[in-house]
Amino acid sequence: MVLTFVFLIIAGFAAGLLASVAGLASLASYPALLLVGLPPVIANVTNTTALIFSGIGSMASSLKELRGNWKRLAIYIGLSLVGSVIGSYLLLIAPASSFEKIVPFFILLAGILLLLSGRKKDVSTRKMKEAHATPKKHFWVSLISLIGIVLVGAYTGYFGAAGGVIFLAILSVIMDEKFAVINATKNAIAFVGNLVATIIFIFKSHIAWLYVIPLGFGLLIGGYTGPIIVRHANVHLLRALIALAAFGLAGYLFVTAYF
Template identity: 65%
Template sequence: MGTIIFLFLAGVAAGLLASTAGLASVASYPALLAVGLPPVLANVTNTAALIFSGLGAITSSIKELRGHWRQVSLFVALSLFGSVGGSWLLLAAPAESFEKVVPFFILIAALMLLISGRETGSSSSKDALKAARQHPLKRFLILLASYLGIVLVGAYTGYFGAAGGVLFLAFLSVILDDDFAVVNAIKNVIAFAGNFVATVIFIFRSHIVWHFVLVMGIGLFIGGYLGPVIVRHVNIKLLRSLIALAAIVLAIDLFVKAYFK
């Protein structure tokens, strides 16, 4: 009974982190390790359970996603294309060979989150992007760079995965003009699609501890549903800062593990 309660509460925490910051695995993966699952099995089971967080977040974000489904579908397709490529690359070059640069990626994501939410003087980076989009050639180059960026972040999540949600959140915050709640909702759909496809693959190629998925999944759905509600009502600048701070702490932790283990 203690294990059930522990995984449920870890699921709620992870769902909140997933649907607000893209940092679910900070809570869910260690919880599965704590109840005795070996790392690979915990990783696979964690991915399957995170589907429930995505379902909760999408259900709660229908208002923000209204009118954006065409754009979301394109972003999902691009990210999944990159994710497949990243997964293929993982077979050729194990993630351990990449771990030394991951902390810097996450640190960059944190800085992007902070910069994308900061207005400077009478204009901002978003104003500059809006002006550039009025020029046909610049608009084309911006779209190309944006789509390529989504593919590359997708490839990163397929290859390594750590804080992939934060990277998507940071990148989308820069390239989109929408409110943070909308950007966060789009990020949640992309994350859900990635976890769903990965789970389908794992069903045929690995083993999933389904009773842990169910218990943690209930908590993940609740946390995932509450996350977008929280985003609607909190100070967005404060939320960005907290997410960036959490990403920086994660980057430092991964840096220490990569260079001093």
């Protein structure tokens, strides 16, 4: 049991870094819970609960980037919560077999979106300005963006371990801000979404609390450290490495689910 705790703390620290940097905690924490013997759905529910600690750490470390963006953040959080509630209930009523088979495609999509969002900032900014040039275009861009946040919120409630990477990809397109600010916004949205999903899981599902403690401790430390790294890292290289990691995880989970 001691070795299991140590293993989960290390996995949690790695997952906390990945969660706060790119929202891809599943690269470390989700497989770690599977390795210690939890079934897929219980592992995901437990992981979503532990991710709250990563959110606490990353929020505390990202206050500098969030300053002045609270109003917009509140809107994004409200929209994502609507989806999160839907996704959480979907996870509870869907059979475990369907969950295992659909997760690899979710993660693959996240990696693709992150790569697409990694275009040079002046390109995406120019396109956004062009899209807002007329009231009609502004309406459709705003509507699609808001619907996208709701849908990603539902994804987060269904598979919280990798939802952040899709939030990061979408926010990179719709926000004209530095990557550190976009990342901090993603961390805040993911934190609230995981918190609400956990409240639902407490009453509707089974959480392996014994594993939440060591995993959450590692996630707290990793979540606090991640935003500090983002401030000094090469953004384009960081996006590329995280996307490649997502592809690797998607491939691994695809093989385990279908073969």
